[in-house]
Amino acid sequence: xxxxxxxxxxxxxxxxxxPVTAEDLVEVTHRLNGxxxxxxxxxxxxxxxxxxxxxLGQPPLS
Amino acid sequence: xxxxxDLAFLSARRIAALVRERAVSPVEITHLYLDRIxxxxxxxxxxxxxxxxxxxxxxxxAEAAVLRGEALAPLxxxxxxVKDQFDTAGVRTTSGSRLLEHHVPTEDATTISxxxxxxxxxxxxxxxxxxALGGTQQFPFGQPRNPWNLDHDPGGSSSGSGIAVAAALxxxxxxxxxxxxxxxxxxxxxxxxxxxxxxxxxxxxxFPLSWSMDTPGxxxxxxxxxxxLLQAIAGYDPKDPLSSRAPVPEYAKGLEEGVRxxxxxxxRELTSGPETDAEMKAAVLEAARCLxxxxxxxxxxxxxxxxxAGAIFMALADSDGAxxxxxxxxxRAAEYDxxxxxxxxxxxxxxxxxxxxxxxxxxxxxxxMREALARHDLLLCPTAHQAAPPIAAGRxxxxxxxxxxxxxxxxxxxxxxxxxxxxxxxAVPCGFTRAGLPLSLQLIGRHxxxxxxxxxxxxxxxxxxxxxxRPPGAA
Numbered sequence: 001x002x003x004x005x006x007x008x009x010x011x012x013x014x015x016x017x018x019p020v021t022a023e024d025l026v027e028v029t030h031r032l033n034g035x036x037x038x039x040x041x042x043x044x045x046x047x048x049x050x051x052x053x054x055x056l057g058q059p060p061l062s
Numbered sequence: 063x064x065x066x067x068d069l070a071f072l073s074a075r076r077i078a079a080l081v082r083e084r085a086v087s088p089v090e091i092t093h094l095y096l097d098r099i100x101x102x103x104x105x106x107x108x109x110x111x112x113x114x115x116x117x118x119x120x121x122x123x124a125e126a127a128v129l130r131g132e133a134l135a136p137l138x139x140x141x142x143x144v145k146d147q148f149d150t151a152g153v154r155t156t157s158g159s160r161l162l163e164h165h166v167p168t169e170d171a172t173t174i175s176x177x178x179x180x181x182x183x184x185x186x187x188x189x190x191x192x193x194a195l196g197g198t199q200q201f202p203f204g205q206p207r208n209p210w211n212l213d214h215d216p217g218g219s220s221s222g223s224g225i226a227v228a229a230a231l232x233x234x235x236x237x238x239x240x241x242x243x244x245x246x247x248x249x250x251x252x253x254x255x256x257x258x259x260x261x262x263x264x265x266x267x268x269f270p271l272s273w274s275m276d277t278p279g280x281x282x283x284x285x286x287x288x289x290x291l292l293q294a295i296a297g298y299d300p301k302d303p304l305s306s307r308a309p310v311p312e313y314a315k316g317l318e319e320g321v322r323x324x325x326x327x328x329x330r331e332l333t334s335g336p337e338t339d340a341e342m343k344a345a346v347l348e349a350a351r352c353l354x355x356x357x358x359x360x361x362x363x364x365x366x367x368x369x370x371a372g373a374i375f376m377a378l379a380d381s382d383g384a385x386x387x388x389x390x391x392x393x394r395a396a397e398y399d400x401x402x403x404x405x406x407x408x409x410x411x412x413x414x415x416x417x418x419x420x421x422x423x424x425x426x427x428x429x430x431m432r433e434a435l436a437r438h439d440l441l442l443c444p445t446a447h448q449a450a451p452p453i454a455a456g457r458x459x460x461x462x463x464x465x466x467x468x469x470x471x472x473x474x475x476x477x478x479x480x481x482x483x484x485x486x487x488x489a490v491p492c493g494f495t496r497a498g499l500p501l502s503l504q505l506i507g508r509h510x511x512x513x514x515x516x517x518x519x520x521x522x523x524x525x526x527x528x529x530x531x532r533p534p535g536a537a
Contacts, residue, residue, distance in 0.1 A: 003463070012411050017392050024404055027460045031408040034466020038373035039416055042423045052421030054274045054428070054484070 003033050067537055070094055070230035074140045074287040077233050078181075081128060081139035088124035088139030088183060091233075092117050095141045095185055099231050102536060105212065107204035108225035110146045112186035113153055117141065120183045136290055138181030143232040145220045146187035147194050148174055148278070149267035157269040158190040158219075160202045161390060161397050171267025172302065173236055173278045173295045180294035185232050188222030194243055194271050195219065195383060197401040197470070199457060207453070208250060209533035210499050214450040217247035223281045224251035229536035234282040234291055240271045241375045242477025244279040245489040245504065250450035252491045252500030252528070254519070255281040256288045259510050260484035261306040263292075264299030272382035273304075275375075275481045283529055285490065285520040289313040292512060308510050316513055317520040322357030324518060325438045326350065326505075330364050332443035332479075337369075337472050339448040345493035345501040346444045352525050353442075353518065360442070363434055365479070367427045372474030373467070374427065375482060377420035380409030428483040431506075435485075439514055441506040445489040446476050449499035476504070486512045490519045491528040498534075 009029045013020045020028060069091065072080075080086035096114050103109050124139045149155050149167035156162045170178070178184065189206045191198040196218050206221040208214040209229040216225045220237025224247025227235050237244040239257040248255025256279045263278045270276055280291035293314065298307045328350050334343060350360045367374075384391070387406050395403055434441060460466060480487035485506050492503035503522065507515035523529060 009411060013407065016410060018407060018410055019392070019395050020407060024400075024407060027404050028407045028411070030460045030463045031404065031466055031470075032411055033463035034460075034470075035373060035377060035408065035412065036416055037463060038370070038467050038471055039377060039419055039423075042370060042374075042419050045423065045426065047419060047422040047426065050422045050425050052418060052425055054424070 004029060066094055067230070070098055071283070071532060073284045074137065074233040074282055075290055078137055078140050082134055084128060088121040088128070089118065091139065092121035092141050092183055092185070095232055099185070102229055103231060105207060105535070106209055106225050106229055106231070107189055107201070107206045108222040108229065108231050109143065109186045110156055110158070110189050110203040110222070111154055113184060117183055117185050124181065124183060135179065135181035137177065137294060140182045140233045141185050142177060142182045142234050142236065143185045143188050143226050144174060144236040145190050145223050145238055147190060147238050147269045148236065150174055150184065150187065153187065155187065156203065157194065158192045158198070158202065159398070161394060163202070167267070169267065172264035172299045174267065176295045177236065188220070188226055188235060190221055191218040192399045192402040193269065193383070193387070194238060194240060195402050195405055197405055197456065198399050199401040200399055202399065205453065208450050209536050210252060210450070212535065213452055214499065215250060215453050215456060217250035217450065219243040220247050220281065224248055224253060224255070227251065227253045227281050227283055228533055234280060234287050236291070237279055237281050238268055239277050239279045239481065240275045241379055241474060241481045244281060245445050245477050245487060248281050248489040249445035249502035250500065252531070253281055253283055254285050254288050254491070255279065255489045256292060256512070257480060257487045258292060258296065258512055259486045261304055262510065262512070263295050264302040264305045266299055266301035270386055272379035275379055285488070285516055285523050286314060286317060288488070289317060289516045306510070311513055313513055313516055316517050319517055320357055321353055321518050321521045324358040324440060324514070326353060326358050326360045326440045326442050327363040327434050327438035328360055329368060329441055329443040330362050331366065331368050332476055335369065337447045338444060341495045342444045342446070342448055342501050346442070346503055349492045349503045349522060350442055353522055356521060356525065358518070361438070363438070365430055365434060367423065367430060368479045369475050370423065371427060371478040371482060372471035374420045374423050375474055375478035376470060377412055377417055378424060380405060381412055381417055384409035424482045427479060431479060431483045431485065435508045440518055443504050444476060445502035445504040447473055449495045449501055480506045485509060486515050488515050488519045490523055493528060494531070
């Protein structure tokens with residue numbers, strides 16, 4: 001995924017009705033790009049066959 | 063060290079025993095902790111709200127029950143404190159935020175009513191990172207400080223819960239662990255902290271962060287105390303439909319049975335990986351050898367996904383948090399701390415494809431951990447990659463995408479694997495750095511097998527006297 005720009009992030013926030021100051025926007029963009037970077041290596045895993053359920057081991061309720 | 067300080071640093075169970083034997087009055091011990099809070103907390107900032115009148119009233123009732131010879135509950139007369147994330151009827155509950163500065167609930171959280179029913183006496187509400195998220199830059203109710211070194215981070219989000227136990231500003235405390243928020247402060251402050259299996263303890267009355275990971279958990283100076291606190295709060299609650307109906311065992315019963323025959327997997331990526339500080343690694347490997355000497359077998363295992371756990375966690379839990387806070391983010395954004403606001407705004411904007419990838423990776427990590435726990439009774443690793451860092455290390459704005467992993471993900475990868483998989487995990491002191499900061503061992507168990515986690519932790523704890531050390535400023 002290519003790096004998001006502050007303009008793109010600002011537009012997305014505006015679409016969601018989230019007020020983002022110019023100062024916040026710069027850091028939020030870095031944080032979002034950093035998170036996407038960190039999860040990029042997971043794309044190499046065979047995740048397509050895994051259902052994204054939490055599977056927390058809850059025993060039967062009765 | 064004074065006799066009063068000696069009494070304040072006793073375990074909760076020992077205090078309960080002294081109350082039962084009429085050797086100590088609940089009023090006396092409550093006064094002692096209130097005096098210590100008054101003397102020490104201006105600097106430590108463990109507490110947001112102290113309730114001296116209510117505590118002393120409860121203590122007088124507890125004393126009267128002792129004198130009448132009534133049957134006493136297990137924690138009768140034991141003063142405790144609770145993270146200000148849990149509702150307390152008639153006592154303001156801020157979640158560490160200016161947004162809730164004047165919020166006064168009308169009902170106790172289930173955990174609070176259960177601790178009160180077990181005879182414990184509430185001293186007050188403890189400081190935390192805002193809304194139990196990490197990364198608060200300016201704490202609205204004062205900067206919490208590590209009692210082992212005031213310039214260092216006490217850990218979070220249950221910061222005050224760790225500080226208050228370490229500095230004997232209460233006998234025991236309650237925190238909440240979504241992704242390490244009980245274990246991190248326990249690690250940095252040199253106390254014991256337990257994250258129970260998700261759903262083992264009711265979340266009713268606790269301000270939410272992530273529905274599938276939020277877990278109340280106890281902090282105390284001994285493993286036995288943690289077992290007794292868990293006993294008080296565990297079990298099904300109709301007010302939390304996701305709480306488990308699984309029977310609650312007697313957690314303290316098997317503590318003395320030792321670890322002979324237990325198989326322990328040492329997680330290579332977290333224990334010997336490049337991010338783990340040398341002193342932490344040495345202490346944790348020595349702890350593993352100690353458990354071997356008393357009868358366990360250990361084996362190094364690999365869980366290649368765990369170094370990614372911190373990022374996976376933040377993609378998922380923070381998204382949940384963004385959902386919880388969406389309305390306030392739109393209407394009251396300026397009232398949040400800068401660090402909290404930026405974290406929640408970031409989480410609000412995570413692309414769905416990225417979140418889906420994280421959710422699938424979580425499922426895979428959970429499967430791998432359950433498979434490892436099919437071959438081993440426990441998994442072992444450090445609770446954190448290093449001892450408590452300076453408070454200043456977590457300050458300042460992020461100026462590049464490349465700073466993000468080091469600032470947020472690395473340390474979380476040590477505590478979030480258990481959270482993502484819903485497993486019970488305990489943090490136990492395992493030594494000190496040359497600079498005098500606590501080091502911490504983490505033991506992770508099977509779903510609903512807190513008993514084995516506690517037994518192994520207690521066995522380890524009994525080999526050393528780490529828990530007898532006291533922070534220099536807390537005499």
